[in-house]
Every structure is written in C-alpha cells, then in structure tokens.
Amino acid sequence: xxxxxxxxxxxxxxxxxxxxxxxxxxxxxxxxxxxxxxxxxxxxxxxxxxxxxxxxxxxxxxxxxxxxxxxxxxxxxxxxxxxxxxxxxxxxxxxxxxxxxxxxxxxxxxxxxxxxxxxxxxxxxxxxxxxxxxxxxxxxxxxxxxxxxxxxxxxxxxxxxxxxxxxxxxxxxxxxxxxxxxxxxxxxxxxxxxxxxxxxxxxxxxxxxxxxxxxxxxx
Amino acid sequence: xxxxxxxxxxxxxxxxxxxxxxxxxxxxxxxxxxxxxxxxxxxxxxxxxxxxxxxxxxxxxxxxxxxxxxxxxxxxxxxxxxxxxxxxxxxxxxxxxxxxxxxxxxxxxxxxxxxxxxxxxxxxxxxxxxxxxxxxxxxxxxxxxxxxxxxxxxxxxxxxxxxxxxxxxxxxxxxxxxxxxxxxxxxxxxxxxxxxxxxxxxxxxxxxxxxxxxxxxxxxxxxxxxxxxxxxxxxxxxxxxxxxxxxxxxxxxxxxxxxxx
Numbered sequence: 001x002x003x004x005x006x007x008x009x010x011x012x013x014x015x016x017x018x019x020x021x022x023x024x025x026x027x028x029x030x031x032x033x034x035x036x037x038x039x040x041x042x043x044x045x046x047x048x049x050x051x052x053x054x055x056x057x058x059x060x061x062x063x064x065x066x067x068x069x070x071x072x073x074x075x076x077x078x079x080x081x082x083x084x085x086x087x088x089x090x091x092x093x094x095x096x097x098x099x100x101x102x103x104x105x106x107x108x109x110x111x112x113x114x115x116x117x118x119x120x121x122x123x124x125x126x127x128x129x130x131x132x133x134x135x136x137x138x139x140x141x142x143x144x145x146x147x148x149x150x151x152x153x154x155x156x157x158x159x160x161x162x163x164x165x166x167x168x169x170x171x172x173x174x175x176x177x178x179x180x181x182x183x184x185x186x187x188x189x190x191x192x193x194x195x196x197x198x199x200x201x202x203x204x205x206x207x208x209x210x211x212x213x214x215x216x217x218x219x
Numbered sequence: 220x221x222x223x224x225x226x227x228x229x230x231x232x233x234x235x236x237x238x239x240x241x242x243x244x245x246x247x248x249x250x251x252x253x254x255x256x257x258x259x260x261x262x263x264x265x266x267x268x269x270x271x272x273x274x275x276x277x278x279x280x281x282x283x284x285x286x287x288x289x290x291x292x293x294x295x296x297x298x299x300x301x302x303x304x305x306x307x308x309x310x311x312x313x314x315x316x317x318x319x320x321x322x323x324x325x326x327x328x329x330x331x332x333x334x335x336x337x338x339x340x341x342x343x344x345x346x347x348x349x350x351x352x353x354x355x356x357x358x359x360x361x362x363x364x365x366x367x368x369x370x371x372x373x374x375x376x377x378x379x380x381x382x383x384x385x386x387x388x389x390x391x392x393x394x395x396x397x398x399x400x401x402x403x404x405x406x407x408x409x410x411x412x413x414x415x416x417x418x419x420x421x422x423x424x425x426x427x428x429x430x431x432x433x434x435x436x437x438x439x440x441x442x443x444x445x446x447x448x449x450x451x452x453x454x455x456x457x458x459x460x461x462x463x464x465x466x467x468x469x470x471x472x473x474x475x476x477x478x479x480x
C-alpha cells in the first residue's frame with residue numbers, strides 16, 4: 001500500500017508554483033497587453049509598427065519555442081534567468097500579445113460620438129483615453145481577459161520543460177516513483193479545473209463591479 | 220462697427236470625391252443668433268463640425284475671435300496648425316450634439332464638472348457649484364446624481380447643454396439638438412435654448428429642422444443648398460417672403476411634412 005499523503009503534498013507544492021506562475025504571468029500579460037494594445041492605436045507610426053511587430057511575433061510563434069529562447073538562448077546574450085523568471089516572462093509576453101488585441105478591439109468599440117464629445121470639451125487625447133474611453137472599454141475587455149487568464153494557467157504546464165517543478169512536473173515525478181498513473185493525473189486534473197473555475201468566478205465578480213451603474217447602456 | 224467673431228473665408232471641404240462645401244464664405248457677429256437651415260447633405264452640419272475641429276478642411280481660412288482656427292503664422296506665412304493650437308482655440312467654442320454624447324459611465328454632475336476640472340484646473344468644489352447652477356438653469360438640479368441611462372432624451376440633451384456651458388465658451392454650436400428626441404420632449408430643450416438666448420450674449424449657431432423655433436430664435440437665417448448659401452436674411456424675410464425658388468421649394472416641403480413655421 002502506498003502512503004499517498006507525501007506524494008499529494010509534492011503535487012500541492014507544484015500547484016503553488018503553478019499558481020505563482022499564473023498570477024505573475026497574468027500581471028505581466030496585463031501590463032504588456034495595455035502597452036501594446038494602446039500602442040496599436042497610437043497616432044505615431046513608429047509606435048504602431050513596434051506594437052504590431054510584437055503582437056504578430058508572439059502570436060505567430062509557439063510558446064514552447066519562446067520559452068526555450070528565453071531560458072536557453074538569452075544566456076548567450078548575457079541574460080540568465082531563473083526558471084521561474086523565464087516562465088513568467090515567456091507566458092506574460094505570449095498571452096500579453098493576445099491581450100493587446102483585446103485592448104485594441106475594446107478601445108475601438110467606444111465609438112466616434114464619445115471621442116467627438118471629448119474633442120468638443122477640449123480634453124487632450126490622454127485625458128480622453130484615461131477618463132472616457134478606457135473606463136468604458138474595460139468592461140468589454142474583461143470576458144476575453146478571463147479566457148486569456150485560463151489559457152495562461154493551462155500554458156504554465158510547459159515550464160516543466162525547463163525543469164521548473166510545477167504541478168504537471170510533480171505529477172510526473174509521482175507517477176515515476178509510485179508507478180500509479182491514475183491518482184497523480186486525476187489529482188492535477190481536478191486542481192487545474194478548480195483553478196480555472198476560481199479565475200472564472202473572479203472575472204465575473206470584476207465584471208459586475210466595473211459595469212455597476214452602466215446597466216442598459218451597452219450590451 | 221465690431222469685428223466678426225467668426226469669419227469663414229472661402230472654405231472647401233471634400234469627403235473623398237464628394238465636395239460638400241465649395242468656397243463658402245460667411246461672417247458671424249458677436250452675440251448673433253444664427254439659424255442654418257436646408258435639406259440634408261447641404262453642408263450645414265459640416266460647417267458646425269469644422270468650427271468644432273471635428274473635421275479637417277480641404278482649403279480656405281477660418282478666423283475665430285481674431286485668430287486663425289486651422290492655421291498659425293510661421294515665418295510670415297500661414298501654415299496648418301498643430302494640436303496645441305487647436306486645443307487653445309477650442310476653449311472659445313462649445314458644441315451640443317444631435318445624440319447628446321453624454322458619458323454613460325459618469326453621473327450627471329460628473330459629466331458637467333469633468334471638463335472644467337481637467338481643462339481649466341478648476342477645483343472640484345468650485346466646478347460642482349457652477350455645475351449645480353447650470354443644472355438648475357436647465358431644470359435638472361434634482362438629477363445631479365443620476366446616471367445618463369436613467370434620463371429621458373430631453374433630459375439628456377439638457378444635461379449636454381449644461382455640460383457645454385460649463386466651459387463658458389464664447390460660441391455655442393447646436394447641431395440638430397432636437398432631431399433625436401420624441402416629439403413631446405422637444406419643447407423642454409427648446410425652452411432651455413430660448414432662456415439661454417435671452418439671458419446670455421453668447422454667439423449661437425443652430426442647425427435645425429424646427430422652423431418655428433428658428434424663426435423665433437434667430438437674428439439671421441441662412442438657407443443652405445448643395446454647400447452654398449442660397450439665401451439669407453431676417454427670419455421674417457426667409458420664412459414669409461423668400462425670394463429664391465429653392466428656398467420656397469424647401470419650405471413648402473417642410474410645411475407639407477407637418478412642421479410649423
């Protein structure tokens with residue numbers, strides 16, 4: 001009879017690494033998404049070109065390859081990252097590229113009439129974005145941001161390839177040591193699902209918060 | 220003789236291959252109340268939008284209050300103005316839109332105080348005091364904390380008027396401000412504008428299909444067709460004894476459609 005408590009503890013340690021990666025990766029992704037998404041609607045050509053190149057590059061190449069580059073190739077350029085740093089960087093940049101398009105779409109969805117009101121009231125472009133456009137665009141972004149966060153959570157499993165002991169990595173360790181396949185994999189299946197579900201709940205709560213008072217304004 | 224506050228000189232506006240305004244010139248005196256009427260597509264709304272810098276111009280010059288709107292002097296010649304110049308010029312002009320364009324995520328009071336606080340650096344307390352006076356003037360002081368979605372169209376438009384007035388512009392532009400309203404809500408907005416015309420010496424330009432209101436409100440009426448001023452004069456002249464055939468035809472159609480003159 002196997003004593004599972006130690007092995008489950010191992011998987012829970014891995015679960016914590018997965019949570020860390022998801023939280024930090026999402027934080028980076030949000031920052032990058034806003035920077036690149038707003039860059040895409042900049043009136044400066046160079047800024048638009050830079051943002052577009054970033055988005056197309058990171059959407060167009062695989063997260064595996066990006067991770068390998070960040071972890072194995074960057075050291076040749078003198079930048080050595082810990083596995084956790086490399087994981088956060090690759091995940092954040094990858095998901096941020098998708099998020100950037102969400103930001104751009106939501107900002108574009110706030111129509112001409114609102115922008116013209118801002119001009120007529122003599123707001124600067126920055127003031128209009130900060131006080132009028134973004135507050136209305138944010139509720140439009142949240143559902144897709146929720147999707148992206150869940151994608152990022154599931155993407156964290158790839159970091160086991162750079163020897164980071166996340167939940168998937170630990171499940172494989174447990175499988176190798178105990179010979180049992182069902183128990184470790186069933187455990188992480190449930191854990192991933194619970195984490196994704198918590199993200200969904202969190203996003204729904206956020207959505208309710210930011211749309212308060214806007215009922216009936218915009219579907 | 221005072222100088223005109225608006226001097227439009229040979230303005231050309233093209234949308235792609237379509238020429239909307241073709242060498243239009245006109246002047247508006249300070250304090251004058253002007254009604255711009257004419258069929259849709261005649262260019263009257265475009266003039267307001269150009270004055271508010273919502274459109275660019277394809278040619279010509281506009282002077283507002285003695286200063287070029289779209290141009291600045293550089294090394295002795297006039298060159299297209301940058302955003303900073305436009306920003307300075309917009310202080311003189313306010314606009315009320317057909318579809319109100321209130322900020323749906325801000326309460327009525329914040330809609331009115333936002334621009335004075337951001338663009339003039341007025342303190343919140345002072346901005347709110349002034350906003351309440353304006354809301355009182357448009358009869359909506361009790362709605363200060365309401366969200367725009369909770370208001371009727373007529374109420375929204377009155378808030379929009381208060382919002383534009385909060386910046387104390389010298390020139391106010393009204394672009395078909397009652398066209399999007401249910402008929403029974405039109406009068407409450409027109410009443411506010413009558414009050415405004417009687418109590419202030421602001422220059423007001425009004426694009427409207429409310430001929431009865433244009434008649435009572437305006438010092439001068441301009442009839443537009445195909446980007447040109449076909450006829451202009453005192454309201455009594457335009458509405459009672461128009462000399463141009465196109466003016467007569469237009470007014471006949473408007474009356475046939477049930478509008479009061």
